[in-house]
Amino acid sequence: MLKINDLHARVENGTPILKGIDLEVKPGEVHAIMGPNGSGKSTLCQVLGGRDGYEVTSGSVEYLGEDLFELEPEERARAGMLLGFQYPVEIPGVKNIYLLKEAYNAQRKHRGEPEADTFQFLKLVREKLQMMQMDESFLHRAVNAGFSGGEKKRNEILQMLVLEPKLALLDETDSGLDIDALKIVSEGVNKLRSADRAIVLVTHYQRLLSHIEPDFVHVLSDGRIIKSGDKTLAHELERSGYQGIIGEAA
């Protein structure tokens, strides 16, 4: 589904941040990418999402058999890739329900399906709201405007549940959540797990991984994946810290 080959990238005209990432994600898999601050986790997400201001200097990324970098961000999204933001953006004046519907229909249009009618769509959204234990009033609030940190993250997962991406890249979705919210968010993510979808979790902490069990764990340091393993690697990290692993790899 996602094949990253020797990816090098930097902030435009800045110093290199990603220095040769190799990663393959297959349908049905859950990958966790862990690493200390400044290791390149967020840059990797932004580059995969297609954010302006980053420059890919070499390497390639294939998504569903296509060259990812040939696709505009909106095309990536319509092709089923969803980036869950570390800091979800506030958009005053635009209602949540409106964004959800536009995004949902953009995907349907892309697949050649008719737009959803309002009634059916609302039914679908209500179901997902319930999963996320969110009140219906959320739908009529402006996108993330005045939301608490936890509400914003829940809203990201709500969007994910509605859009049902083939590949979800969740950038520190766990940061800023209390234990109860973490549980709700994790359950939301777990609901998406299926044989034909893949999830990439980017996180600092092992605690998320006790709620969402990954198939693979990768340790990112200084722009490279220095170690990969199964979920036990996360426990090892918890014990010895990033320094332990980084020292061992060096």
Place this chain on the structure above:
Amino acid sequence: MSTQSQDVEQLIKREYKYGFSTDIDQEILPPGLNEDVIRAISAKKNEPEFMLNWRLEAYRHWLTMREPSWAHVHYPKIDYQAISYYAAPKSKDDAPKSLDEVDPKLLETYEKLGIPLHERARLAGVAVDAVFDSVSVTTTFKEKLAEAGVIFCSFSDAVRDHPELVEKYLGSVVPAGDNYFAALNAAVFSDGSFVYVPKGVRCPMELSTYFRINAMNTGQFERTLIIAEEGSHVSYLEGCTAPQRDENQLHAAVVELVALDDAEIKYSTVQNWYPGDEEGKGGIYNFVTKRGQCLGRNSKISWTQVEAGSAITWKYPSCVLIGDNSVGEFYSVAVGNNMQQIDSGTKMVHVGKNTRSTIISKGISAGRANNAYRGLVKVVGGAEGARNYTQCDSLLLGDRCGAHTYPYIEAKNPTAQIEHEATTSKIGDDQIFYLKQRGISEEDAVNMIVNGFCKEVFGELPMEFAVEAQALLAVSLEGAVG
């Protein structure tokens, strides 16, 4: 990806859809302004003497006045002698008696503009008075309105058929010498629209005027007068376009509204005059005076405007709230892209007791445009219990445009309650990226944010015009981001 970026390139080159001009026989007065020109205009229209005298008085007053310079706009000095003050489509006889007699090319023009003169108008239930350059070409639905007792006709017809009403109300709201451009208009205005709604009548349909400047080097000086008698109700819409020309053209209109006891006038404008090109070449100077007088008790005047065109907009639709408990409203969306300059806002003058006013202004700036809100809320000594609420929001796209706010508040009565709220925000790259990452295209993302920003104002427009306004904004802001 390559086709994608081509699309974007095309979008960035902002197209002005109404930039065509129509090649028809026109009768045009040579450029220049003096008393003879004014006499000629008045004679062409077979005006009664009071009109000619009024014009001449205005002209003499205008000569003593100076062009205002306080607005936050810049333009080279206008040579008033280089403008032609009258241009009319030439017909075989005088005026066309029916649509069949109207030059087919003219009808084609309106067709292109999407103005429904024929059947579409009937379906939409809109009565249209179309002003082409200086004269009103045709007024549809005159008969159906006449059944209700509503008079809706060109200003010239009103002068001929209802001189007593014209004489009574002309200049009663915007006096001939009110300001430089209003005085110029009073001297040379060649046509416009006239509406009279009798006592207790609810006008059975939306009334609509479409203005079009076609001829080169002409100014358009139209004048609209709407009178709503006791307990009556009318909703009036105007739309404006002009061909794409490299020279600037002057548009100096005057609108006067009079609402008597318990009457209500709703006046909506979708202004899309040619804004000039990306470098600021060409475009209309839109210097307009619009004012409504809530003369009667419990009367209400509501202005809604979507200002998307013009090189320069200088316009302050205002309400003078004389009757007790009268209400004034101003809802505005003003969009400037490229080199456009806007200095617009409103005046709410509270004279009567318990008068209320609401001002909602949404200014959007993109490209290198400058957008200023200028508003006055004035409460005179005797206006017990006056209330005003003002909300003034600015939205910036990119980092080369400007937003300015000049609120003036004068309260002479201690019971006055005046609230003013203002915000400035910017469409951020992060917002655009967020929406794109949800599958929404860049243009749609901008439109979504802009429409969200403007929705309080769009909500005030009649349904079909709200849709038009949204589309217009989308066109105006194409390529403004990215």
